[in-house]
Amino acid sequence: MSPIRRLTDAQPTLATVAERAGVSRQTVSNALNNPELLREDTLARVQEVIAELGYTPNRAARQLRTRSSHMIGLRFEPAPEGTSNALMDRFVHTLVEATAKTGHHIVLFSGDPDDPLDGYDELLRATAVDAFVITDTYAGTPQADLLHGVGAPFVTFGRPWEDPSARHPWVDVDGARGGELATEHLIEVGHTRVAWLGWERESRIGEDRRTGWRRALDAAGLDATGLGVRTTDNVDAARMAAHELLEDGRTTGFACVSDTIALGVLHALAERGLRPGADIGVVGFDDSLGAQVTWPGLTSVRQPLEQVAIEIVDLVNTVLSLKAVANPARMLEPTLVVRRSTLRDG
Amino acid sequence: MSPIRRLTDAQPTLATVAERAGVSRQTVSNALNNPELLREDTLARVQEVIAELGYTPNRAARQLRTRSSHMIGLRFEPAPEGTSNALMDRFVHTLVEATAKTGHHIVLFSGDPDDPLDGYDELLRATAVDAFVITDTYAGTPQADLLHGVGAPFVTFGRPWEDPSARHPWVDVDGARGGELATEHLIEVGHTRVAWLGWERESRIGEDRRTGWRRALDAAGLDATGLGVRTTDNVDAARMAAHELLEDGRTTGFACVSDTIALGVLHALAERGLRPGADIGVVGFDDSLGAQVTWPGLTSVRQPLEQVAIEIVDLVNTVLSLKAVANPARMLEPTLVVRRSTLRDG
DNA sequence: GCCTACTATTGGATCGATCCAGTCCGTACC
DNA sequence: GGTACGGACTGGATCGATCCAATAGTAGGC
Numbered sequence A, B: 001m002s003p004i005r006r007l008t009d010a011q012p013t014l015a016t017v018a019e020r021a022g023v024s025r026q027t028v029s030n031a032l033n034n035p036e037l038l039r040e041d042t043l044a045r046v047q048e049v050i051a052e053l054g055y056t057p058n059r060a061a062r063q064l065r066t067r068s069s070h071m072i073g074l075r076f077e078p079a080p081e082g083t084s085n086a087l088m089d090r091f092v093h094t095l096v097e098a099t100a101k102t103g104h105h106i107v108l109f110s111g112d113p114d115d116p117l118d119g120y121d122e123l124l125r126a127t128a129v130d131a132f133v134i135t136d137t138y139a140g141t142p143q144a145d146l147l148h149g150v151g152a153p154f155v156t157f158g159r160p161w162e163d164p165s166a167r168h169p170w171v172d173v174d175g176a177r178g179g180e181l182a183t184e185h186l187i188e189v190g191h192t193r194v195a196w197l198g199w200e201r202e203s204r205i206g207e208d209r210r211t212g213w214r215r216a217l218d219a220a221g222l223d224a225t226g227l228g229v230r231t232t233d234n235v236d237a238a239r240m241a242a243h244e245l246l247e248d249g250r251t252t253g254f255a256c257v258s259d260t261i262a263l264g265v266l267h268a269l270a271e272r273g274l275r276p277g278a279d280i281g282v283v284g285f286d287d288s289l290g291a292q293v294t295w296p297g298l299t300s301v302r303q304p305l306e307q308v309a310i311e312i313v314d315l316v317n318t319v320l321s322l323k324a325v326a327n328p329a330r331m332l333e334p335t336l337v338v339r340r341s342t343l344r345d346g
Numbered sequence C: 001g002c003c004t005a006c007t008a009t010t011g012g013a014t015c016g017a018t019c020c021a022g023t024c025c026g027t028a029c030c
Numbered sequence D: 001g002g003t004a005c006g007g008a009c010t011g012g013a014t015c016g017a018t019c020c021a022a023t024a025g026t027a028g029g030c
Helices: A014-021 A025-033 A040-053 A059-066 A088-100 A120-125 A142-150 A175-188 A204-220 A235-246 A259-272 A289-293 A305-320 B014-021 B025-033 B040-053 B059-066 B088-100 B120-125 B142-150 B175-188 B204-220 B235-246 B259-272 B289-293 B305-320
Strands: A071-075 A105-109 A131-134 A154-157 A170-173 A194-198 A228-230 A253-256 A281-285 A299-302 A329-332 A335-337 B071-075 B105-109 B131-134 B154-157 B170-173 B194-198 B228-230 B253-256 B281-285 B299-302 B329-332 B335-337
Touching (some): A014 A040, A025 A040, A088 A305, A105 B088, A131 A305, A170 A305, A175 A194, A175 A204, A194 A204, A194 A235, A194 A259, A204 A228, A228 A235, A253 A259, A259 A281, B071 B088, B071 B120, B088 B105, B131 B142, B142 B154, B154 B305, B170 B305, B175 B194, B175 B204, B175 B281, B194 B235, B204 B228, B228 B235, B235 B253, B235 B259, B253 B259, B305 B329
Parallel strands (some): A154 A170, A170 A329, A194 A228, A253 A281, B071 B131, B154 B170, B170 B329, B281 B299
Antiparallel strands (some): A105 B105, A299 A335
């Protein structure tokens, strides 16, 4: 490809290329950005010199002039220890790949965990990023207000729960459909008392998933009384909640709002000598690594994170090109990954 | 803090601030970069105007002039599906926080998975990053040669296995010590036949960890014959290898090269009705989320990833400041997190 | 009072790209 | 032959910071 060249050597610039090709700087610039303006032979000649010198436009100079950095900001929060939803890995990777296709890059930044707005303004004022991707909308989206206020482009992963009239572009996964898929599957394999282990009532996402559970039970004409339980998102709380439900010996299906909670149920089963799958059906949510590697394998609702990332990048590009966004809200469907925790002949 | 201001408004520049404060541009620049050069009252006046206008220096302009972007590149590979080592999460987050302290940011990029060099050169030539952090040194470090060749600063997470004479800065965790910790612990709780489940012989990291197991056995005067097994890094392969070792009923301790493999052992125990902890001791490696949430809790060797990130950033800063690096190689100690998979009275 | 030394501050040039307002030239038209 | 037109290309100005050399101002020494 391009010849290796020490950085301490003079890097070639537009002017270098122009001189070598016997044209003006503007013509080289056009060769890169508007090749259709050049005569065929001129274009070929310029491109040849570019390849020969291993020239790449200087991002800083371009950024200064065009006022666009081709960088997209993402505030990066780690998954809390002890929960299994490190699913951002898959999402971020696809995001990086998808943005690379249009010459963009992802810039990570951090901020005070207690202040969801921290960090955004600084990057904006420094014109370091063109747009933001926002992922933590479960806590409401104060970022949206801030960014909308300063006129900065952004796309969220997660719908604007608290303000359905918000017009900003977003991509989300239909959580209710996920809860429904999980519950339908448990009913299909023969469970008639299917419990829901969910998050606290304040969680919009948790309540959304729960409605799917309820919908599936209603459709099958099954009773939900006493089966909808709310708990906090950790293994131990879930384990104890499961014990309580298992006490009467009648509840045999567990649809859970997260893999963490589902793993708590598995702990309870192990402590009672019950077999996941054969005796009790358990379904988690997120298809995290924990679901994949735990024994005997946890059936789980999988979010199409790769597709989410692709749609987000598409929306970002649309917004940045200043086109009106025809359809700024996109809802994607989750799928169910079946493993042994719901196989009765396990 | 600073007033909210639409991006479509004119952003304040150095010149704006200078005019408002009644000083020259250079003085404002000094107020930011060399405040000790200013008289106290001048400094105060300039800072006041900066705060009042909500001024932040334009990164592109600064970058163009100083030839440094304050960006650090990190090629981002996702953890393969089905393995539990999504530990990069912890590492990357600390990396982001530590770099933020010196005004740097992490830029993610991707590359052809088959070409470990892909992506680096392009970012360099565009002067988009000042340095790189390289994490995947287990496959050798061709990146080091490339970057060294072009004179680009970088620090690796992982020592240069194939070329111990390499002089580049690196940070690593003592894997042999980790294997030793795991094995010593198993011996301490009473196991006398402690097996090692490791990766293929080609893995330098795997062999390193294995030497610690061997060292601990030797120190305790225990026999290692037939107990060192190599397998591939997935749950199923490990499960089968564990079954084979359990066949004779004498092996009661398992030190594993990864949590994935340790989870495979747990699967085998479940299938044989053996109790982790009480009957068989199992130790994993990496303290991944899987180790934390699986039943009954997996004892695991934990790498100080946060500290690794901090040391890496420290080295990056040293290299970037063009100081000679006094100690370009730093080895950190892992710790052992004890959970129920090695508790005999579980 | 004059020179030196040093501090505080200034203004022009510069980094490398793109924007903008042209110039040049060949062709078509009346 | 003169004019209009449009495609191909050019060169100065510009983005917003920092570098550099130079200039006021201030204190100290003899």
